[in-house]
Amino acid sequence: MTSSPTLVIGTRGSPLALAQAHETQDRLVASHGWTVEHLPLSIIKTTGDAIQDRPLSEAGGKGLFTKELDIALLEGSIDLAVHSAKDLPTTLPEGIVIAGFLPREDVRDAFISHRYKSLADLPPGAVVGSASLRRQAQIRRLRPDLNVTLLRGNVQTRLAKLERGEVDATLLAMAGLRRLGLTDHVTTTLETDDFLPAVGQGAIAIAIRAEDEQVRRAVQPILDAATGHALAAERAFLTILDGSCRTPIAGHARMVGDELEIRGLVLRPDGSECLEAVRRGSPEDAVTLGREAGTELRTRMPAGFLGT
Numbered sequence: 001m002t003s004s005p006t007l008v009i010g011t012r013g014s015p016l017a018l019a020q021a022h023e024t025q026d027r028l029v030a031s032h033g034w035t036v037e038h039l040p041l042s043i044i045k046t047t048g049d050a051i052q053d054r055p056l057s058e059a060g061g062k063g064l065f066t067k068e069l070d071i072a073l074l075e076g077s078i079d080l081a082v083h084s085a086k087d088l089p090t091t092l093p094e095g096i097v098i099a100g101f102l103p104r105e106d107v108r109d110a111f112i113s114h115r116y117k118s119l120a121d122l123p124p125g126a127v128v129g130s131a132s133l134r135r136q137a138q139i140r141r142l143r144p145d146l147n148v149t150l151l152r153g154n155v156q157t158r159l160a161k162l163e164r165g166e167v168d169a170t171l172l173a174m175a176g177l178r179r180l181g182l183t184d185h186v187t188t189t190l191e192t193d194d195f196l197p198a199v200g201q202g203a204i205a206i207a208i209r210a211e212d213e214q215v216r217r218a219v220q221p222i223l224d225a226a227t228g229h230a231l232a233a234e235r236a237f238l239t240i241l242d243g244s245c246r247t248p249i250a251g252h253a254r255m256v257g258d259e260l261e262i263r264g265l266v267l268r269p270d271g272s273e274c275l276e277a278v279r280r281g282s283p284e285d286a287v288t289l290g291r292e293a294g295t296e297l298r299t300r301m302p303a304g305f306l307g308t
């Protein structure tokens, strides 16, 4: 057991964010034998938490969930920040780095409905709610006859709206549902071959001050190398496409034997067209594989493809 420093863990206050912060805390306790009193949580409200009425893509994008945590890190009021990798912008502020990622949860999306068994089972015109342009575009691609609407709010809010019949079905990340103990709600899971997750889905990122070697050493034992390679490829892919929240982009990397494989997709928002790129190679070349997949799509994409 290493002597116990006090490390303040910064997190947002949503139930999912808190579950992820507790998982980080538990893993640090398990690997160092520290007590939770030395790993206090600091709950920080972000601009993104206050926006409920419009798509985040219109309100300013992903940085909305990280800005206040970044400031707290740089000011030293927290020592590490726990983020859903999916919600992290591709570039972080000067002085902040991702130390790495916890072992990845289920990367798939879940289909949830009280009346229908699957996307294929929905009748024409059925209402499917989602706030994600990626999910909306992939739903429209598979089922152009459905009525895809905006459904916002945290995981529990969305489930409550489904319960009230505001929509016939919704899609949510399996990872979030598992972390919240809500998998009872899942009607069926969508395999990645048919429905590609978002870059970073299911992964928890640990952000630290770039120069803080003490915190870097403290978190090292809880980081997962395979997740790190996958995320390096996915985030390099997204960086090339400079994925704003307005663009339907999906990307997923995983180990296939000894090799890392990345699959990336860009779609028209209405789902009428979809381009895919796949690269496979050494996990050491994760960034190159991701960049190549992104560059291929960029090259093949007609002007205006992403609808902006």
Ligand SMILES: NCc1[nH]cc(CCC(=O)O)c1CC(=O)O
Pocket (backbone or CB within 6 Å): 084, 085, 086, 087, 155, 171, 172, 173, 174, 175, 176, 177, 200, 201, 202, 203, 204
């Ligand atoms: N954008 C919200 C968000 N950010 C991370 C998750 C779930 C956990 C994950 O994907 O890692 C969710 C909810 C959802 O997409 O269902």
